[in-house]
Amino acid sequence: MDASPGHSPAAAESLLADAGLCILNVYTFAGKQTMPEPSESRVEEVVARHEVDLDRLKDALGLLGVVPCSWCKKFFRRSDPGALFDAGELVCYGCIHEWWTQRCAQLSIKDRETLESKLVFWLRSQHHAEIFKDPTKLPESSQQELHLIANCLECRGTGKLMGDERCRYCEGRGTVWVIVSRKQA
Numbered sequence: 001m002d003a004s005p006g007h008s009p010a011a012a013e014s015l016l017a018d019a020g021l022c023i024l025n026v027y028t029f030a031g032k033q034t035m036p037e038p039s040e041s042r043v044e045e046v047v048a049r050h051e052v053d054l055d056r057l058k059d060a061l062g063l064l065g066v067v068p069c070s071w072c073k074k075f076f077r078r079s080d081p082g083a084l085f086d087a088g089e090l091v092c093y094g095c096i097h098e099w100w101t102q103r104c105a106q107l108s109i110k111d112r113e114t115l116e117s118k119l120v121f122w123l124r125s126q127h128h129a130e131i132f133k134d135p136t137k138l139p140e141s142s143q144q145e146l147h148l149i150a151n152c153l154e155c156r157g158t159g160k161l162m163g164d165e166r167c168r169y170c171e172g173r174g175t176v177w178v179i180v181s182r183k184q185a
């Protein structure tokens, strides 16, 4: 979501302040002890207004270039290329393992292949992920920040290249290990 022309960051900020104020008012109202018990329709009205305010707040954050992870809902800067992976839905780096484990089970083989190669490319370019073809040669698990098992891209998981030749990129396993090591302090 890009800012449309005419929406300057300043405009977005004032929108943000506005929406924040509205939410504050809702909270103030809800927190007053002396108020009579609000009727159910009044509560619905407050909740509906609250939702409108939250949508405006999200729009404002979008204009400022801050968007949420679709998995954990936390906000990240869109301009940081390593923060969010664009899988059609946006997923933050911290959620990648959990998201991918669940997501890839729901995909067709073809969609999984496409998205998996995009994900591996992103992890390599943005997080210095390394590809291992031998599972006995992985870094110690305490040194691993992220650990994914992926189909070998060269033989597309078959373990064979050009007919019967054993794939040298995965040593015939059809599988590779994608590891992001912990940053050394």
Ligand SMILES: [Zn+2]
Pocket: 069, 070, 071, 072, 073, 074, 091, 092, 093, 094, 095
């Ligand atoms: Zn997340």
Ligand SMILES: [Zn+2]
Pocket: 152, 153, 154, 155, 156, 157, 158, 159, 160, 167, 168, 169, 170, 171, 172, 173, 174, 175
């Ligand atoms: Zn291979």
